[in-house]
Ligand SMILES: O=P(O)(O)O[C@@H]1[C@@H](OP(=O)(O)O)[C@H](OP(=O)(O)O)[C@H](O)[C@H](OP(=O)(O)O)[C@H]1OP(=O)(O)O
């Protein structure tokens with residue numbers, strides 16, 4: 001990429017989350033991920049260009065030195081920080097502003113000129129110039145295990161997973177999504193039958209957990225706050241050419257049900273013993289639950305107040321091998337030392353990242369009924385140390401809301417048995 005010849009017309013809006021906006025190159029398989037700030041800070045950026053550069057470099061270091069070692073190098077693309085011409089960034093921001101479908105309460109950072117340059121995972125390199133472009137499925141799986149009863153104050157946390165309880169809170173308390181998702185992460189991280197069940201539910205109500213891209217374009221996703229369901233017919237229309245050989249035909253026509261079924265079954269190729277397994281293992285570094293971790297967070301916080309110049313503990317980085325070693329060599333028992341507390345906090349933060357990352361599975365048609373696969377993991381940013389108190393408050397709100405409503409929502413269907421430990425589901 002020639003940084004002195006950047007032209008906003010070569011880039012288009014690709015997507016965004018809570019803290020970054022992504023644009024893709026119209027010809028080359030790469031994206032730029034730019035920081036976002038609350039709109040009220042747009043005139044007055046909350047950090048300097050040097051701090052923004054450091055923040056993005058921290059993301060690269062955390063991904064390449066810490067997460068990559070825990071999740072497996074082959075799934076990770078950490079990218080590199082780039083310093084872009086400010087005029088290009090300003091023009092780009094104007095260009096993409098009217099293409100942004102949602103989340104406009106935040107604006108793109110136009111002051112630092114810093115961005116993260118990454119391969120475009122929705123236009124995989126293994127794409128052969130065939131007639132059928134690659135399909136990419138993005139899944140944000142969230143937390144796939146239940147906490148141990150030893151550390152939690154409410155028994156319900158050992159039966160209903162955080163995602164399923166959070167669904168109630170999102171609808172009852174903040175109306176973020178209009179319909180309930182019946183997806184359960186414990187299904188996805190389970191046997192094949194439950195995995196298919198999970199994907200079926202993700203298709204029915206994707207929220208921010210499921211997207212489908214075709215040839216680099218997003219063809220299926222939810223829109224936050226919208227009353228409308230995503231267009232399943234349009235998805236089927238896009239998928240049909242990939243599943244012409246589906247089993248269930250009526251007068252040689254492949255039924256919609258068969259297309260959808262084959263699409264769900266494609267998940268047999270999700271390398272559950274590798275990418276999902278590695279994510280789950282990393283999530284499980286949260287051994288104490290937020291309730292058990294919080295006193296250790298307070299211990300570290302107190303230590304930092306007593307020794308404000310202390311950098312040895314690497315609370316906000318640098319995210320290097322020494323950081324990784326600290327969390328991997330955590331003593332088995334709490335010996336009361338600040339080293340133990342810090343190691344548990346580091347483990348918890350790494351687990352938080354693994355609970356919030358996404359998987360991109362690229363499916364490239366290779367022959368009539370076969371696909372070749374590649375899986376990548378994205379959004380591996382470090383979670384700030386001071387987000388831990390917010391985690392505790394959110395956990396309490398979610399559990400209280402769930403217990404208050406008795407697991408039932410004011411409207412809409414109720415799952416027969418609200419227990420995430422249920423092992424088999426009727427398809
Ligand atoms: O706390 P959670 O589980 O709601 O996760 C947040 C996500 O919400 P959701 O997946 O919709 O429930 C949230 O996603 P959305 O903004 O809801 O799409 C973010 O990923 C947030 O991370 P960050 O603050 O941007 O680093 C996430 O916050 P962290 O908890 O990872 O800090």
Ligand SMILES: Nc1ncnc2c1ncn2[C@@H]1O[C@H](COP(=O)(O)OP(=O)(O)OP(=O)(O)O)[C@@H](O)[C@H]1O
Nearest residue numbers: 015016017018019020022031118119120121122379
């Ligand atoms: N390397 C990539 N290739 C293709 N698409 C990408 C890439 N990185 C991000 N995206 C797309 O952009 C979207 C937003 O990116 P990302 O999840 O990193 O944002 P975020 O603000 O960190 O999200 P969150 O809300 O989880 O904090 C992703 O959901 C994905 O669809």
